[in-house]
Amino acid sequence: MEILSFVVNLTGATMLLLFSVRLVRTGIERAHGAAFQKHLVKQTNLISASLSGVGLAVILQSSAAVALLASGFFMSGYLSFSTGLAIVLGGDLGSALVIRILSYSVDWIIAPLLAVGGWCVIKSESKTLRQYGRVIMGIALILISLGYLRQAIEPFRESALLPTIAAYLEQDYVSAFIVGAILTFGMHSSVAAILVVITFVEIDAVTFEAGLSLLVGANFGSGFIPVWLTKGMPGEARRLVFANLFARGILSLFVLSILPILHSYFVGKPEPGSHMLMVGHMVFNATLVLLTLPFCRHIEGIMKKMYPGRQSVKSVKRALIQPVSVLEKGTINTPKLAFTSLKQELLRMLGLVESMFHPVMQIYLDSNDDQVQAIRQKDKEVNACLFGIRSFVASIPTELYNKAESRVASDLLEYAIRLESAGDVVARQITELAVDFRINGYKFSGEGQAELTKMHEEILSNFKLAANVLISNDPENARLLSLEKTEIKRVERQSRKRHLKRLQNGLTESFETSDIHLETLRAFREFNGHVAAIAYPVLYETGQLLETRLITTLPVSSDSVKKQA
Structure with missing residues (x-):
């Protein structure tokens, strides 16, 4: 004993x-x-x-x-x-x-x-x-x-x-x-x-x-x-x-x-x-x-x-981002195996989106056409991932899946759509802003650049959390990811207020880059919202998310009763 x-x-x-x-x-x-x-x-x-x-x-x-x-x-x-x-x-x-x-x-x-x-x-x-x-x-x-x-x-x-x-x-x-x-x-x-x-x-x-x-x-x-x-x-x-x-x-x-x-x-x-x-x-x-x-x-x-390998490390990197799907068509008749295959493809898609977003601040400050083209090329690969996932889900035999399993497949497809939208935010909005920023020779103010860099780093840290939620369906991590989304909204609002205050104080650099700064903040917030969307199905399933924040039944006032009378 x-x-x-x-x-x-x-x-x-x-x-x-x-x-x-x-x-x-x-x-x-x-x-x-x-x-x-x-x-x-x-x-x-x-x-x-x-x-x-x-x-x-x-x-x-x-x-x-x-x-x-x-x-x-x-x-x-x-x-x-x-x-x-x-x-x-x-x-x-x-x-x-x-x-x-x-x-x-x-x-x-x-x-x-x-x-x-x-x-x-x-x-x-x-x-x-x-x-x-x-x-x-x-x-x-x-x-x-x-x-x-x-x-x-x-x-x-x-x-x-x-x-x-x-x-x-x-x-x-x-x-x-x-x-x-x-x-x-x-x-x-x-x-x-x-x-x-x-x-x-x-x-x-x-x-x-x-x-x-x-x-x-x-x-x-x-x-x-x-x-x-x-x-x-x-x-x-x-x-x-x-x-x-x-x-x-x-x-x-x-x-x-x-x-x-x-x-x-x-x-x-x-x-x-x-x-x-x-x-x-x-x-x-x-x-x-x-x-x-x-x-x-x-x-x-x-x-x-x-460990000679068949490729160099850089070649491995290029191979990792090639549009080669990991979806296994043979698993489609078994829901658990099919969901595993879908999640593997979504993880690959999430990694592609992260690699697109990672150099964003660099292309503002030290960009070239090759970097921008590389990001846009990755966006095509993200689109190819979405096409593969959509085709996979569409070919699921509904008679073999119960209602809950069909909803899971739909949720995973919805997240793939959100990731594709996140890629579009980088490829179409942010790169355009960066090119405009570079062509005009603009410079962010010291405070403005620090605010954007901080927001960029916080969004990057959310990718690991999103991958964790995707794999584990853990409600605690899903709740934390949702709170991180709220935090990004708060950071965006604070940065916007500080930027407007700098404009009021007459800071020249803030005047020149005002539109780009505000649009970048908005793009960052939208991008993070797409990445964090994986948390919603988990929170809804565990009863931690309401369908709407509107009051469904309004109280009837005494004045309205009199008018009706």
């Missing part, structure tokens, strides 16, 4: 820790995800790219998230291999710094964090402030989960089983290395796994020597997490994560080979504490960055030989 209680308490504390780390990461991604993406693709210097990876991992509290971002941009051709690898390595060092920060004993701050974070989430009407509230609540929950973790381990420390396991791991450092690697991969979070190891050492449940072996294994296991998470990407795009895994593996195995020497060094000396373990973790990752950065180009050659 004691063992069962220990396992349940330990699992609960660990799950709370994983949830808390994810809460912080999603809050930051939703608040500034597009800004992070924009920052990453600008990196060219390896040192600055590595520092960017450090900063991003500290903010997101996840080196795996940084690796996924870098791999995505590398696949799209926005990052070179060397720059991407520098960012990934920096992310690993950043996660080590996160562990050092979270290890401080600051229990007194938990209650204020919960109060401030809860107020921001519940009471604030600002989207950004609500996401900051999620981050603050997540940090508080991380500290709480670490406390629960210590409490869960404490009663079991005096039992016969835990000291036996700890003694075995201390003697067999290879087994401890393997356990550390499996623990980290199983938790899918190097931050959470290493915090667990450090907590065990801190309360003397595990010796420093065993903790050191577990730590080295955890560093090796963390390299497998992005490899697993990118398993759906083309082989060429995974060169980054495999390069990171091989670099970590080589250094981890080297440290593993000298562990007996390190263990013998501490014999007869005072037992180092968890602080020394954290220092060792940071030294490991800093050494990995310093040893790997000078050889990035050589590593790229090795990765190309190991």
